[in-house]
Amino acid sequence: MEFKDRQAQIVGYGGAATFARPELARACVRFQRRLPLIAAAVLALLLAVGASLTYAADPADSKPLQIYFVDVEGGQSTLFVTPDGHSLLIDAGWPGNDFRDADRIAAAAHDAGIQKIDFVIITHYHDDHVGGVPQLVQRIPVGTFIDHGANSEPDGNFSKNVYGAYQQVLATGKYQHITPKPGDKLPIPGLNVLVISADGAVLQAPLPGAGQPNPYCASTPVPPADKTENPRSLGTLITFGQIRILDLGDLTAEKERDLMCPNNRLGKIDIFIASHHGTESSDSAVLVHAISPRVAIVDNGAKKGGSPSVLDTIKSSPGLAGMWQLHYSEESGDSHNAPAQYIANAKGTETGAYLKLTVKPDRSFTVYNSRTKESKELAVATPSRK
Numbered sequence: 336m337e338f339k340d341r342q343a344q345i346v347g348y349g350g351a352a353t354f355a356r357p358e359l360a361r362a363c364v365r366f367q368r369r370l371p372l373i374a375a376a377v378l379a380l381l382l383a384v385g386a387s388l389t390y391a392a393d394p395a396d397s398k399p400l401q402i403y404f405v406d407v408e409g410g411q412s413t414l415f416v417t418p419d420g421h422s423l424l425i426d427a428g429w430p431g432n433d434f435r436d437a438d439r440i441a442a443a444a445h446d447a448g449i450q451k452i453d454f455v456i457i458t459h460y461h462d463d464h465v466g467g468v469p470q471l472v473q474r475i476p477v478g479t480f481i482d483h484g485a486n487s488e489p490d491g492n493f494s495k496n497v498y499g500a501y502q503q504v505l506a507t508g509k510y511q512h513i514t515p516k517p518g519d520k521l522p523i524p525g526l527n528v529l530v531i532s533a534d535g536a537v538l539q540a541p542l543p544g545a546g547q548p549n550p551y552c553a554s555t556p557v558p559p560a561d562k563t564e565n566p567r568s569l570g571t572l573i574t575f576g577q578i579r580i581l582d583l584g585d586l587t588a589e590k591e592r593d594l595m596c597p598n599n600r601l602g603k604i605d606i607f608i609a610s611h612h613g614t615e616s617s618d619s620a621v622l623v624h625a626i627s628p629r630v631a632i633v634d635n636g637a638k639k640g641g642s643p644s645v646l647d648t649i650k651s652s653p654g655l656a657g658m659w660q661l662h663y664s665e666e667s668g669d670s671h672n673a674p675a676q677y678i679a680n681a682k683g684t685e686t687g688a689y690l691k692l693t694v695k696p697d698r699s700f701t702v703y704n705s706r707t708k709e710s711k712e713l714a715v716a717t718p719s720r721k
């Protein structure tokens with residue numbers, strides 16, 4: 336009776352089978368009972384494959400890149416987190432201050448949902464960039480350190496101790512260590528990270544699509560050479576989808592000229608992380624106006640960087656959609672600073688407010704100010720800025 340009923344059900348599913356052996360029939364019944372489950376599993380698999388194909392075919396719909404501009408009070412610390420959770424930190428802020436900078440970096444990592452920082456670039460060995468490394472590695476695991484090689488200021492009265500402390504961290508043997516040259520590509524999953532400058536050398540060949548004469552070379556005075564670690568900064572061009580992001584650490588103007596004259600070797604840039612915290616010995620028009628960024632972020636402090644001339648150079652750059660600052664620059668006053676909504680830490684405050692960019696591969700992005708809790712959307716720009 337039972338068998339006959341089930342056989343009828345089997346036929347009802349479209350099968351015309353008859354079963355000479357009851358055990359075979361029972362196996363088919365078990366299969367039939369599981370059919371809805373099997374169908375659901377196949378459907379889920381097909382949806383997953385479809386989603387991955389969509390990701391590959393249409394990156395504009397895929398997950399964004401997150402960039403945190405951590406406020407380290409006039410130093411640098413910029414955290415990139417890719418859609419699949421890989422991470423790159425450019426510089427670690429200052430030493431001292433009872434873990435202030437390490438805690439702010441760890442908070443950004445937590446906000447992005449990561450438990451480890453895969454790669455840390457140390458642009459150069461000044462306090463406000465490498466000084467925070469010993470505290471950073473106590474707050475969050477790090478995979479690989481990347482730097483330009485030996486310190487060029489062994490007798491510098493402010494960089495000696497922080498360089499030694501960084502070397503002690505490397506000497507623990509817990510970390511990978513890379514010392515690249517201009518033109519090298521760094522092995523960071525999900526991002527194309529090309530070294531533009533390192534240890535005083537700059538990229539020699541123009542990037543694909545770049546190499547046009549730079550009209551700003553003739554009208555910009557030749558700057559004096561800087562003898563410190565600044566011109567040895569490890570600078571990178573980071574490409575995500577079609578978005579191009581430039582960070583040259585504290586590279587100074589004579590190296591900007593080496594890189595950008597007579598021909599613009601970089602082409603146009605979407606997001607420019609202002610060099611040297613917006614200090615007047617960097618960020619010449621030779622660089623800034625030639626790369627004509629859509630957005631510039633100045634990681635200045637209240638009393639460090641954010642020079643009036645640099646803020647003016649950036650604001651007058653062709654094609655600029657917005658300039659954001661980590662702090663109101665006291666030196667620059669209201670006439671040179673960006674409007675208040677573009678400043679993370681307002682006049683007279685040091686609250687550790689940060690800026691965050693959320694970048695889609697289609698070149699649209701959002702800039703978020705953690706003080707105002709406001710986001711500004713920047714639409715897709717055309718044509719391609721390469």
Ligand SMILES: [Zn+2]
Pocket residue numbers: 409410411461463464585611612
């Ligand atoms: Zn600096």
